[in-house]
Amino acid sequence: MAVYTEVSQSDLENLLQDFQLGQLISFKGIDGGIENTNYFVTLCGEDQQESEYVLTLFEDLNQDEMPYFVELTTWLADRGCPVPFPFKDSNGIGLKTLHNRPALLQPRLPGNHIEALTAEHCQQIGAALGQFHQAGRDFYLQRQAHRGVFWWRRESQQIASKLSTEDAQLLRTEVTLFEQLREQPWNLPQGAIHGDLFHDNALFQEDKLSAILDIYNACTGYLLYDLAIVANDWCVNPDGSIDPQREQALLTAYDQVRPFEENEYLAWPQLVRTAAMRFWLSRLIPALDPNTTQKIKDPEEFRRILLQRIATPAALP
Template structure:
């Protein structure tokens, strides 16, 4: 993620003594994304990831870290949070909440093929099922309530055409979220940000999902739509690649079959997923925060995706 809070090896050394990982040997900032400060750290026990949370507080963080532990204990491939000597998963560093998790093997697959999409679909369905009995409830903090607050803030920065697109889509999503069909969607904890850079592969073997810090309780279909809108598209145009879409959805369906209501609401969720990331990118682009390594994403990418999802019928769920 972008580095908002700097951490040196001298800073890290004394702080690390509370963890069962030995001496800190090296630290390197990770310059991707725009939410938290992430670092690769090397210790005498191996390689890990340190995250300093810039927006989430100490009260919110147990949901994310305990969810990751819950999933790991049930065979879902996610980073394992490391507790300190007092059993705490979240500890202050430079006055901000921080956590250490295990580092996954492999690398991100930025040019996914159908077999990669199938692997993601299988693991996403397994994640949803495994999280059904997770006891902590927390809403998706970038869901409809956040859209309602954020849309008026970014609206003045938009062209007339984009203002109309945003108003129309907000009206559509408000209406759909009030429908009986939406209320019947299966739901539970979701990743909510499962982009290509948040999944690791070793060749064609999926080695893990990470960056759960947008997770929350929402509809599972929204999570699928977010994932399809990144993994199964042509990046230049935003158009769906039907072969990759089919591979991901068939693999997901084989583990967790879609409901009748989900079949009928699929297009609406693809639109919702596009709107969510268009809004967040608009906000980050027009109202940026200072950071040592910050590269806001182009909001035009998800504008294009949203326009396509509102005008071209998506392939049906299997």
């Protein structure tokens, strides 16, 4: 989360008139993150109780793209998934516009980010992701990944001249291997996926998972690929190696909610490599761009994970 677009008190008060949730007490920009502008907003209701909200302004997504996320988060929340969902105004409209950007007002869910991840944390996020996927398999809208296979192919070619010969070849190889996987007659389960469920997109309250945040990379994709993204973040040691206890807890808990299908056992070793490649590539692009205004995250972290996944092939339990 971050602040790219400044919001004034009068901006907020004008927006809040539509919602009738109470009087504005305070608001504060949220630092961190990469893509969107976020504010904590405190309101006082008619009962004189203060309530906390999050206002998000979308810097990259346009108005035409937003209904997918409005409907998906509402769909998931209605099915018990701990995700923030947009409030609707007195006219039943959740999607607003502020400073020519799509905007949503959502509840501020309780909890804090966890840095020292344990097997218990991984067990909880595994079960929650299984629930997310089960709820999203029959979601009635579809969306192509913003940074999917066609993006990987194009960007890996464009960035190749800025890389060592070895790294450029590594990227090309992983893109090709995923394309070969897609051609297999495996009929891997697909549905709505989170697409970015790193541990800083989850909250825990008293060591219990309380929220899954930042659904705005969600799309229609392989459910197992989404799980691979989680495994490559929640279960990784600083050197890029995998903590087997944490990964076992993650995968076992997920399997208990959404049992793995036969062909997913075949696809898993490649999908964890693909997930590592995708985030290595998306971090390389701004890191190698001298004109970027994006917050830089270390691409080497995911290169190490990719090399570890190649050296030690993964397996589902």
